[in-house]
Amino acid sequence: MLTKKRYSVKDMVLWTRKETFFYLFYAGVITVLYKVFGFTFLNVPWTPVALIGTAVAFMIGFQNNSAYGRIWEARKIWGAIVNTSRTWGMKVQDMVSNAHAPNPVSESVIKEEKRILVYRHVAWMTALRYAMRTRKSWETQHTSQTNREWRDMIHIPEEVSSLDDNLKLYLSDEERHYVMSKPNKQTALLYLQSAHIRKLKDVGLIWEFAFLELENVLEELFTHQGKSERIKNFPYPRQYASLSLYLTRVFALLLPFGLIPEFADIGQSMTDSFFLIGKYFIWVAVPFCAVVSWAFHTMERMARVGENPFEGTSNDVPISTISRGIEIDMRQMLDEDESIIPSQFPEEKHVQM
Template sequence: MIIRPKTSWIRLLFSLQGSILVKTWKRILFVIIVSSLVTYWYWSTPETEPSLTPLPFQLIAVALGIFLGFRNNEAYDRFWEGRQLWGRMVNVSRTFARQVTMLVDPLREHDETDVETFRQDVILRTIAYVHAFRHRLRDTDPYPELEAYLEPAEISELRRHTNVPIGILQNIGGRLREAYRQRWVSEYHLPVLEASLTEMTSVQGGCERIKATPIPFAYTVLIHRLVAAYCVALPFGIYDNVQLMTPVVTLLISYSFFGLDAIGEEIEEPFGMDANDLSLNAISRTIEIDLRQILAEEEVPPPWTAEDSVLT
């Protein structure tokens, strides 16, 4: 996610960082070259009359604008739902940590140390779960990072799980069951703690649904082909009206259409590492900081910072 301070309108107009032009300039350049060649051909051979009229392009532009608008709305809905789900993850993680510290309480004084260790272990496993969840959404290896939160034996046991974060939640549930047997958790509080784990599972399921169900590929291919064909053919239909300004008009229209197409494609998958994707590293670090402070730890990691104005 791009994080930039407020700047002037002029500087924003000419800023390249975060601009979709970085991804589309090759396509636009190709169209401008074609447009320039077509313009030169018509200009150098006045006897050649354009065989296309602007009317088909006007009709196609309307339909293409509707298609692009629908596709981008769907892509942004996926992006925003992903952000809402991670907002729920922030809240439920804080709630669960608070519940562990408040509802897990020993009945015997000699259990105080064991209970304190239990609280720390469960909350550290919750932090590990959040990081493993992020890695699952980004298809990266979670194990090097999990070494800071889990014992080697537990990490080895997790390797048999294809869904590592769910395996961590299973272990947390097992820890809660042991606490119930030790009578550190009452029969009234155990369902409350279990409800938080259920909420985490629900959030993860929602994010996995977004990741596993992209916008239909056939629709994406159709949009790509329509945009490319329209922009390449456009000079043939507008030269008769704009003459030598044909490359300029083609530049403006192709920048708009190629840009909208590329933006929709980028935010369709909100959990990746593109500049405009969700800053999952920063959100995960925020959760870790909050949970470590709930444990009253004095040394906590610093907030995740943006690199070149991009917060990952």
């Protein structure tokens, strides 16, 4: 999902509005207690607050780099799936033929065998993207109200229809029932592909070298699948994520106690020259605290959202769009009628699925 989003300041404010209101309210309460009620003991030396802020900045920076690394690796994996899928379609088109068949078959039979191999590959991509969208216990972005609002607006395809319904479009009933009975459905589909091309080799519709070439492509697909599953099934280490979250909250809670006295002192020093400004200058600390807390919170939250690049948020890799794009390309290469080729999933809120 690298070219699919166009975020505005409005989007960011709406996404973090609850936290923003809390930071404004919290800083306002501390300021009222300090200024109006004279609770001047609500004072924390700025040095330890600044030290905690520095530690938080390092932790959040590390977390963001790691999260972006996971997103970028996932995007490269699915980019490789695009290339290997096109290679599969090309080799199937050219290598399944009567050239080495002792008993040649009709062109319609050849065309049907190619169609089955291509459709089964589309079924593999479909099963893989559904597996990547399956929610893991450590994926918690759906628990946030604003994240749920985004998910409700973008309608992830894997949440609209079931895998079984989708596989009906590409597989025979016998194969579909077999695949749905397996826990790892994408692996079962690649096994079916291997068995199919071996059968074609046995009857001479694929010669020995072509069989090995197609097996090598299947091996590449297994590699891409394994890499994608590794990211999906191995969460970002919780000790780093949890520490960043807790330190960010501690810093946001301590920040007003360090900044408000500083603004009070600045205001006091201004009263001789600018009485009105100096008298009310302490209130500038409220939006200032809120902005600083918002910046740290938003960076930390961006890192949390990016930890799991297949979760289905607006910042994730658009595996549904990628898969549908490959399907369209491969079915066009089969010279199918455009009316039966599905259209690309539409963008919603400038977000690809």
